[in-house]
Amino acid sequence: MRVFVTGGSGFVGRRLISALKARGDEVRALARSDKSVETVRAMGAEPVSGDLDDAEALRRGMEGCDGVVHAAAHVKAWGSSEEFFRINVEGTQRVIDAARAAKVKVLVHVGTEAMFVGGKPIVQADETWTRPEKPLGLYPxxxxxxxxxxxxxxxxxGLRTVVVRPRFIWGKGDLTLLPEMIEKVRTGQFRWIGGGRYLTSTCHVANVVEGILLAMDKGRGGQAYFLTDGSPVEFRAFVSQMMETAGVKAPQGELPYxxxxxxxxVAETAWRVLPLKGEPPLHRSILRLIGEEVTVNDAKARAELGYVGHMTREAGFAEMRS
Known part of the structure; x- marks a missing residue:
């Protein structure tokens, strides 16, 4: 296949490009900066300069492609409404439009369980769930x-569209989640919300890629699939193990929910009204995602796609230590 990837220089994108190349596919990847161009080229993909605002770059990159994986997104917890809508909504629409115009056969979109924040607790969520009427936060x-x-x-x-929804993406090469947690530990800001002893689903980046490739090959059009590492684990124990792979001892401090x-x-209100520089120290949407149980059911992906989640947590931790 010839595959076009957005977000190719990101955490998931880099691993995806490697997997696509390993199975013999040609890969093009959208690159919005010189650094991104260098990154995707080093991974073996052909860089296409541009971003999600650039309809022409998207059209050019998808020309002659069989599949598209849309992994790019604005993943911040705080920011302007204009920026979130421009990148996540309008940018996705431009990807869809370009894929249709290029007669691409399949589009796989990397979604998230965060879309359910603002509704009932996200406990054993499956693909029958619908979005809440009032999602909590611009990212959800x-x-x-x-x-x-x-x-x-x-x-x-003629476009077949499929969505994969991995929960808590982790693994070697993560440049965002773990580094941010470690920085909070080092600056004394890290606390376990409510003790942190609740369940969470997780999905190693290699398992995310496994799910993307299966969705591309076997996913039913118009369907979504949750992806996980298997049974949920205790959030505190899991994050502590991740920190240990970086030589950081998890702190003991706790903060009641x-x-x-x-x-x-209070912080969100203050930052909106005053407004203050930077972003609030804590967000309600983040609290819902990492301060309480968040578990999802990936039985549909296992049954319909043959998804396994071959990378175990133990092997994932070992890889991070290497």
């Missing part, structure tokens, strides 16, 4: 809207 809102647009585009101009919720609410 815009990623949910993007998810809907991708699924709604199935069948248009009720206090954290109050801090997040």
């Amino acid at each position: 809102l815009t990623k949910g809207l993007a998810d809907e647009r991708v699924l709604a585009a199935n069948g248009q101009d 009720g206090v954290a919720k109050l801090v997040a609410s």
Whole structure:
């Protein structure tokens, strides 16, 4: 196949390019900076200069391609509404439009369980769940809207669209989640919300890629699939192990959930009204994603795609130590 990737220089994108090349596919990847161009080229992909605002770059990159993987997104917890909608919603629509125009056969979109933040607790969520009427935060809102647009585009101009929704992506090469946690530890800001002894689903980056490739080859059009490493684990124990792979001892400090919720609410209000520089120290949407149980059911991916999740947590930790 010839595959076009957005977000190719990112955590998931780099691993995806390697896997596509390993199975003999030609890969093109959108690159919005000189550094991104160098990164995707080093991974063996052909860089296509541009970003999600550039319809012409998307069209040019997808020309002659069989498949598209849309992994790029604005993943910040705080920012302007304009930026979130421009990248996550309008950018996704431009990807859909370009794929239709290029007569691409399949589009796989990397979604997230975060789209359900603002509704009931995300406990054993499956693909029958619908988005809450009032998502909590711009990231959940815009990623949910993007998810809907991708699924709604199935069948248009012969395009098959599939969404994968991994929960808590981790592994070697993570430049965001673990580094941010470690920085909070080093600056004395890290606390276990409510003790941290609740369950969480996780999905190693290699398993995310496994799910993407299976979705591309076997996914039913207009369908979404959750992806995980298997059975949920205790959040505190899992994050502590991740920190240990970087030589960082997890702290013992805790913050009651009720206090954290109050801090997040007051902080968000202050940052919106005043406004203050930077971003609030805690967000309500983040609190819902890492301060309480978040578990999802990937039985559909296992049954329909043959998804296994070959990378075990033990092997993932060993890889991070190497």
